[in-house]
Amino acid sequence: MDKNSRIFVAGHRGLVGSAIWKALESRGYTHLIGRTHRELDLEDPAAVREFFDREKPEYVFLAAAFVGGIVANSRYRADFIFRNLQIQQNVIGESFRHGVSKLLFLGSTCIYPREAPQPMKEDALLTSPLEYTNEPYAIAKIAGLKMCESFNLQYGANYIAVMPTNLYGPNDNFDLEKSHVLPAMVRKIHLAKCLEEGAWDAVRRDLDMLPVEQVDGNASEEAILAVLGKYGVTPGAVELWGTGTPLREFLWSEDMADACVFVMENVDFPQLRGEGPEIRNCHINIGTGKEISIRGLAELIAGTAGYRGKITFNTSKPDGTMRKLTDVSKLHSLGWKHRVELEQGIASIYRWYLDRRSS
Numbered sequence: 419m420d421k422n423s424r425i426f427v428a429g430h431r432g433l434v435g436s437a438i439w440k441a442l443e444s445r446g447y448t449h450l451i452g453r454t455h456r457e458l459d460l461e462d463p464a465a466v467r468e469f470f471d472r473e474k475p476e477y478v479f480l481a482a483a484f485v486g487g488i489v490a491n492s493r494y495r496a497d498f499i500f501r502n503l504q505i506q507q508n509v510i511g512e513s514f515r516h517g518v519s520k521l522l523f524l525g526s527t528c529i530y531p532r533e534a535p536q537p538m539k540e541d542a543l544l545t546s547p548l549e550y551t552n553e554p555y556a557i558a559k560i561a562g563l564k565m566c567e568s569f570n571l572q573y574g575a576n577y578i579a580v581m582p583t584n585l586y587g588p589n590d591n592f593d594l595e596k597s598h599v600l601p602a603m604v605r606k607i608h609l610a611k612c613l614e615e616g617a618w619d620a621v622r623r624d625l626d627m628l629p630v631e632q633v634d635g636n637a638s639e640e641a642i643l644a645v646l647g648k649y650g651v652t653p654g655a656v657e658l659w660g661t662g663t664p665l666r667e668f669l670w671s672e673d674m675a676d677a678c679v680f681v682m683e684n685v686d687f688p689q690l691r692g693e694g695p696e697i698r699n700c701h702i703n704i705g706t707g708k709e710i711s712i713r714g715l716a717e718l719i720a721g722t723a724g725y726r727g728k729i730t731f732n733t734s735k736p737d738g739t740m741r742k743l744t745d746v747s748k749l750h751s752l753g754w755k756h757r758v759e760l761e762q763g764i765a766s767i768y769r770w771y772l773d774r775r776s777s
């Protein structure tokens with residue numbers, strides 16, 4: 419990429435897209451192109467075609483997707499497969515039609531089988547059944563990576579698919595039900611602490627930023643307690659989901675963005691494909707290679723937030739995959755390694771979260 423190349427970041431307001439945008443700007447790329455969902459619906463084929471005709475991007479980061487945590491994935495199954503296939507179809511299809519020089523597709527480590535040997539290498543793909551809670555999303559992601567691989571093989575395109583582990587950072591989704599575990603825990607633990615301390619101003623500011631079921635900061639104390647209670651948040655007690663025993667790996671979103679830019683700048687399809695006849699598994703895992711239990715994560719966040727109340731687990735909620743640790747040896751051999759460890763990232767995200775609510 420030249421510093422003045424036309425670079426489209428799809429999903430540039432999201433957790434990863436916003437970090438990619440910032441990473442590109444800080445490296446001196448000057449011609450960045452972004453559209454909000456409202457400005458350009460990537461599910462609309464005519465709108466996407468018109469956008470590509472007009473803007474003629476040369477490089478594409480595909481970080482837009484219909485995204486959510488375990489409960490959202492289990493509940494909105496049709497949306498997860500249909501919307502993601504549609505976005506991928508439009509963006510990858512128009513990238514091809516317009517001769518985009520290089521595209522980076524963001525998948526997910528949920529593409530790997532539920533019982534994949536740990537840590538999961540790229541070649542675990544399609545070796546046995548997927549985890550059921552997020553199967554529709556995983557199938558859309560597998561379709562995306564196979565679409566990239568197939569355009570590369572048939573037409574000599576240069577589309578790279580990266581498979582990130584669970585991510586967290588600024589601009590994450592803090593919805594109490596639809597989000598991923600780390601932002602959900604940050605908010606639940608913070609609110610339980612504020613309720614215990616009677617810090618109602620802080621609770622109200624939080625609900626003004628992001629109402630829960632239309633309950634915002636103007637609601638009565640009774641209404642606030644009732645709605646937060648439904649999500650397991652009460653004064654001095656937090657109820658989390660599952661057994662607390664699943665293991666997860668977490669990568670800071672700005673590290674993820676750095677990896678994306680690194681791959682875009684330094685990795686091309688032929689080098690992933692290798693010399694031999696084995697053309698499968700050209701995607702790249704992105705992670706830290708380190709894991710923690712969900713209970714351990716809750717304790718870490720509680721420690722950072724200074725929360726000393728109760729933490730319990732509701733086993734009627736799903737655990738999902740028990741373990742999904744990425745094998746990052748391919749990524750390391752390409753020359754990239756994460757920088758931000760989990761303790762440091764949690765401190766940063768909690769600070770970011772409070773700053774957003776301090777005015």
Ligand SMILES: NC(=O)C1=CN([C@@H]2O[C@H](COP(=O)(O)OP(=O)(O)OC[C@H]3O[C@@H](n4cnc5c(N)ncnc54)[C@H](OP(=O)(O)O)[C@@H]3O)[C@@H](O)[C@H]2O)C=CC1
Pocket residue numbers: 428429430431432433434435454455456458459460461480481482483484485505524525526527582583584585586589590591598
């Ligand atoms: N977060 C995580 O832990 C992980 C994420 N990933 C993948 O990384 C990528 C980025 O995820 P993340 O940043 O977390 O997701 P976010 O939800 O934070 O961001 C996604 C962005 O895409 C936009 N978007 C969604 N649908 C459309 C559409 N139809 N038209 C235009 N824009 C749209 C969203 O806009 P709006 O909000 O306005 O709809 C949002 O800005 C995704 O491919 C995701 O699957 C992979 C593994 C883990």
Ligand SMILES: C[C@H]1O[C@H](OP(=O)(O)OP(=O)(O)OC[C@H]2O[C@@H](n3cnc4c(=O)[nH]c(N)nc43)[C@H](O)[C@@H]2O)[C@@H](O)[C@@H](O)C1=O
Pocket residue numbers: 485486487488489491526527528551552555583584585595596597598599600602603606658659660661664666712735736737738739
């Ligand atoms: C990134 C990845 O994310 C998704 O997979 P997941 O890792 O299973 O999702 P998760 O982050 O929502 O949960 C991780 C674990 O944490 C537990 N858990 C406890 N308490 C809360 C809680 O309060 N909220 C949530 N969301 N989970 C909780 C929860 O029960 C589970 O055991 C994919 O669907 C897919 O989107 C994908 O690619």
